[in-house]
Amino acid sequence: MMVFCNNRSRFLVWAFALAVAAHPVFLYSQDRGSAEVSESQRFQALLRAEDFSAAEQLALESPDVATGDALMLPWLKLKQGKVDDGIALIKLRITEATEDRDSLACSALQVVADASLENALSLGHEWLDDSRLSDIHQRLELIMARLYLRNKQPEVALPIIDKQIEHADASESLKDVIFALVLYLYQAGEPKEALRYLEEMRSRFPETKLEPGYQLQWAHIATAAGQPLPALKTLDRLTSDYPDYFRSNEVLFRISKGLAYEKIGDLDSATGEFTAAVDLSRSDPPQADIAKAKLKEFAQREESVKLAAAARAAASEDLRPPMIRHTSLWSRLIVLVNGGVVAALFIWWVYKRGWLASAGPRHG
8 A cells, every 4th residue: 555644754765775874884983993973874873773862862963864854853752752742843843834734744643643643633633623724634634534543433534534535636645545444444344345435446546446456455355245256357367467466466366366265165276275375475474374264264164064974973873773773783794694594494484385285185
């Protein structure tokens, strides 16, 4: 899924790049003692060590180390538990911002939410009530809807999202929020509602029908919503149309196909797909937890069927007469032999009696 807040994403990429670039130089200066460590390198070293207090002090003394990121200093305060100070500084940053203020507010709320979801919601409400920030209200509503989902309050998020779907222009932010709702509904055990919103997203953003990631997610949710055959067709088409994507996500494909086969009652095919998923994920076992759980479930189901069959056989055995139920195979054979001998003697006796009668004297 697309990163919701572009500013925060840029900060993370920037921080990581600086860390990678600074690390070998810093080691070299330690080993050789010939290169002077720059303020930026010291700052990145403090971040890696999670010494946020010292990093904040350095940022105050040398503002250039955080130049270009208006949220660095408030983020450092929040990481130390200075929530009130961090939020106060964020409010100042938003007030002073002259351009791209909605993106900055988006990133700021996410930063606050990582420290305190309750404070993030409170801050968002405060901004929505501020007429001076009307230019960012539409974007703020989408952010708030996402925070409500994160706070497990779909009843508050849904009206906001429905209103945005009906009235707002199509944007990446709206697409991301709808998709977040789709995932929330699916995980909450409401796949039909999830599929309804996913179809709404596909209708509002036609390009998603051409993106394999969204199609794979559609197939997975469609199966859970009771549409396994269309899901299988989609998965087969994705496999042929996007072979590279299939190879890089084969475990997920196998699991989705296994679930679809299970839904239509083809347990042999489902077992094959789940087994393949487990074999493919040996280097990353958690990726195939669903497949492992399903194989275990199938094994237990098969054992239950065998036990039920044995129970039925035992019950039918109990209905037989006691003399037959408790006799051994050898005893039954003896009974059959003795019966045959008796029958033969009886037939011989009848024959003999008839023959004697026919051989007697005849009277004229």
